Amino acid sequence: MRNVQQLAAVTAVLLAVSACAASPSSNPDAKAMAIHERVITFDAEMDIPLDFMQGDKDAGKDTKMQVDLPKMDTGKLDGAAFVLFTLQNTRTPDNYAKARKEVDTKLAAIEKMLNTYPERIALARHADDVPKIVKGGKHFVVLSVVNAYPYGEDVKWLGDLYGHGLRMVAFNHAGNNQFADSNRPQDKFGDTEGAQGGLTALGKQAIAEMNRLGIIVDISQITKQAALQAVELSNAPVVASHVGVKAKVDTSRNLSDEEMKAIAAKGGVVHIVAFPSYLKGASKEQQDDLAAIEKSFGLKTFTDAGAKLPKEKMPEFQKQMAGYRDRWANAGASVVDMADSIDYAVKLIGIDHVGIATDMEHGGGIIGYKTAAEAPGLTKELVKRGYSERDIGKLWSGNFLRAWKAVEKAAGK
Numbered sequence: 001m002r003n004v005q006q007l008a009a010v011t012a013v014l015l016a017v018s019a020c021a022a023s024p025s026s027n028p029d030a031k032a033m034a035i036h037e038r039v040i041t042f043d044a045e046m047d048i049p050l051d052f053m054q055g056d057k058d059a060g061k062d063t064k065m066q067v068d069l070p071k072m073d074t075g076k077l078d079g080a081a082f083v084l085f086t087l088q089n090t091r092t093p094d095n096y097a098k099a100r101k102e103v104d105t106k107l108a109a110i111e112k113m114l115n116t117y118p119e120r121i122a123l124a125r126h127a128d129d130v131p132k133i134v135k136g137g138k139h140f141v142v143l144s145v146v147n148a149y150p151y152g153e154d155v156k157w158l159g160d161l162y163g164h165g166l167r168m169v170a171f172n173h174a175g176n177n178q179f180a181d182s183n184r185p186q187d188k189f190g191d192t193e194g195a196q197g198g199l200t201a202l203g204k205q206a207i208a209e210m211n212r213l214g215i216i217v218d219i220s221q222i223t224k225q226a227a228l229q230a231v232e233l234s235n236a237p238v239v240a241s242h243v244g245v246k247a248k249v250d251t252s253r254n255l256s257d258e259e260m261k262a263i264a265a266k267g268g269v270v271h272i273v274a275f276p277s278y279l280k281g282a283s284k285e286q287q288d289d290l291a292a293i294e295k296s297f298g299l300k301t302f303t304d305a306g307a308k309l310p311k312e313k314m315p316e317f318q319k320q321m322a323g324y325r326d327r328w329a330n331a332g333a334s335v336v337d338m339a340d341s342i343d344y345a346v347k348l349i350g351i352d353h354v355g356i357a358t359d360m361e362h363g364g365g366i367i368g369y370k371t372a373a374e375a376p377g378l379t380k381e382l383v384k385r386g387y388s389e390r391d392i393g394k395l396w397s398g399n400f401l402r403a404w405k406a407v408e409k410a411a412g413k
Contacts, residue, residue, distance in 0.1 A: 178203075275358075
């Protein structure tokens with residue numbers, strides 16, 4: 001009898017030890033995953049290819065894209081800002097029309113995804129739609145524009161696209177345009193830095209119209225002067241949907257402390273983006289490797305390639321760049337670097353004003369978070385650093401939703 005009792009006691013102890021080992025509270029990764037599943041996760045900037053929802057780019061299937069519905073399922077990524085984006089060109093009616101055709105194609109593709117998979121993903125037209133969609137077991141889309149260039153010389157398009165669900169707009173990409181100065185002026189367009197004094201008259205008019213409609217003003221990609229003007233002019237919070245911290249990596253695409261403080265003071269949100277070169281500076285060896293490729297083709301990578309490189313040389317250029325990326329694949333930024341930038345922003349402007357983005361399908365993706373399927377990797381790093389579930393919820397979506405609600409309230413929506 002005593003042996004039976006001893007065996008029972010030992011078994012109970014072993015079961016208790018096993019349960020303790022398996023419990024989320026004692027297993028950091030399990031704890032992080034449990035938190036990740038409970039909070040609403042949102043990527044504030046995600047691009048799509050021009051042939052999205054065609055052939056092997058069907059988002060309902062497991063594709064080679066960084067973001068599709070199966071990867072969002074795996075990574076428990078609830079939603080994303082799906083972006084209407086096209087490259088800049090010179091300001092002519094013909095070029096506006098060509099660019100507009102591209103973004104219209106992307107809009108149709110996003111709507112095709114929503115119509116093809118209504119049981120899996122839905123459009124969020126209002127901030128309060130988001131928790132309802134997620135509770136219903138679906139992913140959600142926030143429709144966004146990055147680069148207003150295709151829309152020409154008026155602001156009527158804002159109302160038209162609002163009807164389609166547009167809820168966030170960034171005026172620029174690489175190059176000054178009719179709305180604002182870009183923080184990456186392009187020589188090929190005859191740009192000079194700050195040539196228009198920040199926002200143009202059309203840009204200021206657009207902000208007023210966005211405030212009226214209830215569209216979020218996104219200051220990503222515009223100059224510091226334009227960003228501070230936008231914060232001042234807007235009667236609602238503004239956001240930076242996909243940026244880095246200038247104090248960590250000194251590039252024109254990253255925000256200064258002054259800009260981040262101004263955004264926070266207005267109730268806005270700075271979304272730290274999983275874009276390698278905005279999170280971690282390249283080593284001298286890496287810079288030299290890239291410089292050698294640039295010299296051999298007589299261009300500056302990422303700014304001149306599309307304009308200066310003859311089509312017949314493009315395949316070799318792409319091959320060289322693929323080799324460069326392979327050589328330095330393990331030297332790039334990781335979730336540790338992204339969390340470092342998040343830490344900096346949180347300490348500077350507070351936990352209520354920082355968010356998360358990736359810029360996937362447009363150069364985004366880092367070690368530990370290269371596709372939507374790896375989204376929990378960032379949450380694990382944040383848990384490791386002591387962020388609470390409440391704070392992680394704010395970073396992933398809570399802050400953005402609060403700012404969105406404030407934009408809607410200001411518009412009387």
